[in-house]
Amino acid sequence: MPLYHTEDQAMLAETVTGFIADEGAIKTQLRRLRDAGDSAGYDAGLWKQFATMGLTGILVSEADGGLGLGHVEAGIVLREVGRNLTPSPFLSTAVLGATALSAASDDLKGRYLPGILAGDAVLALALDEGAKHRPERIALQAERAGNGFRLTGRKDFVVQGATADALIVAARTSGGDRDEDGVTLFAVPRDAAGIGHNAVRLVDSSIASHVTFDAVEVDGGTVIGDVDGGRALLNTVLAAGRIGAAAELTGVGSGAFAITTAYLKTRKQFGRLIGEFQALQHRAAHLYGELEIADAAVIKAQQLLDAGSSQADVMVSVAKAKASLATNLAVREGVQMHGGVGMTDEYDIGLYMKRDRALAEFLGDASYHADRVATLSGY
């Protein structure tokens, strides 16, 4: 399959690009919500609009009422979300949540999918325990209790956690913290008795929660997939989320690059446009290449994932790491090339820098994925 969009995908991209540029713009979404002290982390009306266009069900199978599309298509949406820095529960809900639910019982699907498809419901992944993404270690305990389970422990960096209808919780049902087996995924209602949410605002104005589980009782029907056998499903969810985050990062990078090159063509110093200086031209040209290469890695990983290829796993980590590194370069160069105004809140380039930092951390930063590439390659 060639590494560019099919006709259908190009049409979707055209529609989504226009829609998000119009409705998800920095001024009317990110800045408005932030300046109003919003605590939800997204605009409910816009999420409804996503649903009206079918986008919230992009990865949901047609049998379950969704569009039944793949990671290339989800990435098209996320790239535009990234380019416009649109606060959106799309990644947590339509990618992570929907992928987890694809393996759920009809009962669980019935509980959450209609809300997602209608743009009323939001899901959040509760995975990390601690400040760094270390999914190999899962300590949150889920003990059998009657017909269900009792959850005790804590989760961090639960993006969208405070507003989610349910948390997709990765819990330990048997074995030690670092065991591959013995992991189970649960869909836990946000307001279950014993759950404590401490929602915090992050540097990019998104909202994430520290969530505590104090003997939270859930029934057996909240289990997604098999008890003790949740690792494979978790890996599937992570692959979807990581390539989604990578796609969003490339959008952030391309948005930062676009405003930076535009600035190079308008700002004058020493009586010349600063874009005339070779010192800046070479850095901009280098950055262009890095962003192009990151784009290529992302679409390659998306296609491999959609094709169910055995090479997808390593390429997803390559893509997440490369997109993080390239976009990080784009925002650092962007602020520097803007000079003093790059440090002001008035200019958007700083917002790109903040978003890059949060997205790069989400589901594993570049060093995490570099380590993973080495491990998967046998060294």
Added chain:
Amino acid sequence: MSDLEAFRAEIRAWLDANCPAEMRKAVQDEDDVCWGGRNFTFKSEAQKVWLERCVAKGYTVPDWPKAYGGAGLSAAEAKIWREELARIGARIPLSSFGIWMLGPALLKFGTEEQKVHFLGQIARGEIRWCQGYSEPGSGSDLVSLQTYGEDKGDHWVVNGQKIWTSYADKADWIFCLVRTDKANKYQGISFLLFDMTTPGVTTRPIKLISGNSPFCETFFDNVVVPKHQIVGQLNRGWDVAKYLLGHEREMISGAGGGERLNAIGAVVNRHGGIDNPVLRAELALFDIDALAYGAMGEKFLDEAKVGRAHPAQPNMMKYAGTELNKRRHELLMAAGGSTALEWDSEETRGGAPSRGWLRTKANSIEGGTSEVMLNVVAKRILDLPGA
């Protein structure tokens, strides 16, 4: 089964029956590479047989038209051919500046007679070509070249000197930039083809820091070139030259496949292990860049085939690919330790690691320096002012 799946099955079966086992081992040394040409000595019977079988099917130039010695494959079919070669680790049957550089220029600018004659020879590996571009005073500023062809009616008499002519001492013919109008800088250059055995042509290999001599100085002393051996119009050779440079840069970028796209961590680990976490991290970060660049190469070729790639994209590819390759060899030297320093031992096959490492330093100079590539990207892709 779709047509493409059927085609893949056909290619698989053909490779299975026709690609000798010896040709499925990685290239170790320069003399494992089949360059073809009048004076080429095959290293083995397998190398010869592999070339002959591919020539018979047009597979040395799979996407060229059949009339010019190709197999007439579509873009999708040619991609399958490359994928299937890579799958079994098969060597490409023929390496050739004719295929990578002159061929595309002839396809675009050549007369029908030139196409049938020269492209056919290239496809069959009969003629080995070299490139006469750089001169001692004209490196990055190539258009200032001085080699002059004096108009003598039905022929030119060419005098001057070229430098960095790759394998000029082994080549049969040269494609050469020659000034045919001294008054006109850009529109005073013609693109000429001539036989290296023409009286007045001499070559002298240049010894490089690698100790090897892949490049030559090439001298022209009253060399007679018939008028029909021009490609494109008189004094418009710069158009041909630039077009060809795009393909040269694509070739040097490594986008087409081969070792330059490969990760190296696993290879280093197999040869003696990685016992240092800092080296492991450097290898992992390199592998990420290499695998991402591999996807870029694939994407670029896919887009180029359907006219979607930016025409200046090979400049970015050349810059990124060559800088990556230099980094690859720095890491391989570091991983190899003192063994990699050996200059002519048997164990290192005559100092292959160190000589290979030194060779890569030319990658970001030949065919346009990294600095020139960045200039071109800034101007033609980013449209930056005054670039």
